[in-house]
Amino acid sequence: MKDPSDLPPLRWPLLEGRRVILTGGAGGIGRATATLFAQMGARVALLDAAATTPQVADGLGRGHLGIVADVADSASCNAAIAEADRAFGGLDVLVTMAGTVHPGGIADVTDDAWRETIDMHLTGTFNACRGAIPALKRNGAGVIVCMSSIAGQRGGGLRGGTHYAAAKAGVIGLVRAMARELAPDGIRANAVAPGAIHTDKRSFADMNAGLAAQIPMGRVGTSEEVARVFLFLASDLASYMTGAVVDVNGGLHIH
Numbered sequence: 001m002k003d004p005s006d007l008p009p010l011r012w013p014l015l016e017g018r019r020v021i022l023t024g025g026a027g028g029i030g031r032a033t034a035t036l037f038a039q040m041g042a043r044v045a046l047l048d049a050a051a052t053t054p055q056v057a058d059g060l061g062r063g064h065l066g067i068v069a070d071v072a073d074s075a076s077c078n079a080a081i082a083e084a085d086r087a088f089g090g091l092d093v094l095v096t097m098a099g100t101v102h103p104g105g106i107a108d109v110t111d112d113a114w115r116e117t118i119d120m121h122l123t124g125t126f127n128a129c130r131g132a133i134p135a136l137k138r139n140g141a142g143v144i145v146c147m148s149s150i151a152g153q154r155g156g157g158l159r160g161g162t163h164y165a166a167a168k169a170g171v172i173g174l175v176r177a178m179a180r181e182l183a184p185d186g187i188r189a190n191a192v193a194p195g196a197i198h199t200d201k202r203s204f205a206d207m208n209a210g211l212a213a214q215i216p217m218g219r220v221g222t223s224e225e226v227a228r229v230f231l232f233l234a235s236d237l238a239s240y241m242t243g244a245v246v247d248v249n250g251g252l253h254i255h
């Protein structure tokens with residue numbers, strides 16, 4: 001058993017010197033997470049399909065990187081990871097959150113919508129993890145934190161449809177398998193499952209007024225509140241956590 005006194009002391013800022021890849025980093029929760037990680041001392045490479053990704057990275061300050069890439073395409077994803085690895089001289093943390101929510105009951109989900117959603121969320125997460133793991137192993141330690149959703153835990157029901165729920169449940173299975181397989185390499189893997197989260201791009205104001213009433217905390221969450229949980233899991237605060245799925249839902253799903 002590791003003696004608690006063997007634990008390296010916590011450093012402040014919590015991610016000082018850590019080299020991070022963040023997929024979906026130009027989006028609502030992604031940008032909030034990138035901003036917090038940069039404030040906490042990390043160098044962040046944003047990997048996102050949005051053409052604005054380099055400008056978003058510039059907005060974080062000096063030393064960060066914005067790479068336009070498609071996580072659903074393994075060649076594009078691998079090339080972007082290699083670019084970040086080269087530029088930073090290694091990688092410590094991978095955060096995956098690329099992808100947007102898709103509604104639809106099972107009868108309404110077309111072949112194309114199914115493939116697109118699974119590709120974006122599940123294959124995209126797989127591509128990013130498989131692509132980054134060799135660099136984390138080379139490093140001798142590393143952290144993976146993947147975005148799932150309450151939809152993957154309870155079967156959709158907010159905005160996410162059947163295909164979205166299936167993809168996000170798949171992310172949880174992938175994270176658990178990686179946690180088991182990679183622990184001997186010093187790599188931790190955890191998932192985050194948010195409920196309804198307000199972003200600068202997406203508000204829940206259009207949803208039925210009863211939504212807030214269903215949430216024990218009486219409100220939707222913010223991107224910054226999700227970003228803080230990603231920070232916790234990416235940092236040494238969570239040094240004995242792997243294979244976990246952390247809820248960030250104001251009590252909407254207590255299980």
Ligand SMILES: NC(=O)c1ccc[n+]([C@@H]2O[C@H](COP(=O)([O-])OP(=O)(O)OC[C@H]3O[C@@H](n4cnc5c(N)ncnc54)[C@H](O)[C@@H]3O)[C@@H](O)[C@H]2O)c1
Nearest residue numbers: 024026027028029048049050070071097098099149194197
């Ligand atoms: N907002 C919520 O309520 C909520 C709740 C639970 C989970 N989530 C999950 O959080 C993540 C971020 O959500 P958000 O609300 O910030 O969404 P968002 O639409 O603001 O951001 C998503 C980002 O992913 C990028 N992206 C999409 N497909 C991509 C691809 N193939 N390759 C690379 N980049 C791609 C987009 O360009 C965008 O910048 C998603 O995985 C979403 O499913 C969101």
